[in-house]
Amino acid sequence: MVVLGHSSPARWAAPEGPWTEPDLHLFPQDGHRYEIVDGSLHVTPPLAEEHETVVRALVTALRAAAPEGWWVCTRLGIELGTSKLIPDVTVLRPRSSGASWADPADVALVIEVETDTSRRYDRLLKPDVYAEAGIDGYWRVEPLPEPELHVYELGPDGYQPAQTIRGAGPVKVDAPFPVRISPDAWL
Template sequence: MVMVSPAVSLGVTPPVRWTAPEGDWTEPDLHLFPQDGHRYEIVDGSLHVAPPAPRWHDELVGAVVTTLRSAAPPGWWVCDRLGIGINQGAGGASNLVPDVTVLRPRSSGATWSDPADVALVVEIETAATRRYDEVLKPTLYAEAGIRDYWRVEPGPVLHVYELEAGRFRLRGCVEGAEQIRLDAPYPVRITPAAWR
């Protein structure tokens, strides 16, 4: 006699079971997780999970990508949710997934981008990611030598940071119908109200 789990007999997929690694979490471990809207990242060998983003967040990501792509010179790549591998090959490596990434021409094309190829990262802040986007991720991006960081908070309000002496320094904020011209990663005009 074959015993069938009640969940299987009802056509319900049982939950995936996994165990934590004995040491640090690494990039291959991220493949254990389903594509369920959660954001799975590794920070210094520790797993970080953010809940699925609200719909407005995804719409804002799309608007930022459209703005950056429309201004991008030939050869530049603007991607949403492209991973960046930081300190790969070392203990306590990090695998981060920014909301938007701008890659320089002639980037390696690796599944996990090398920070040397990254010109700009953009994080769209939600209630669940606010501290992560304001404090932890910018610190890691700065340590990796990524030159420009944008943080967009609901409103939307754009906060523009530039790497200076190993840390991000706030260069300015813009909101509403106000327009700002930025020269990095390449010349682009931004009007946050257009992102709504």
């Protein structure tokens, strides 16, 4: 960090080479999400309350259905080689390592809840990185105008659409464990 004079605000300096996990500790806890993709920094602005409401509803449903030993976490970072991503929700298999940055081998499912500022990132880049790491399941939520859950399963060429869920009635999803999902109840 470079400080210019006593009255000037602190300014962040980029590293000489690629961004790494220790560089993420330089940033303030200001509500932004700081992630690294192949050594490049990606910043998402603070999230709206509607987004957080959907995340809480998903976590509640998954935790209620999770068999003993499974972990459902919010904003747990995943170490993916030169990428460090932070999904909205992560489901860890039993006997996971418990590291502060999860190993992809421990991750059964990642969930991203789209916002206007994350739509392309959540639809294009993040699923590709998660699939390359071998994470079995990816869920993407479109919260507005009506909540929709898009369930993807890992195939030989990346994630393949498996199911789209919308509406008030509970719909069963089998992976990573059986859970009933009702998107209209999220908002």
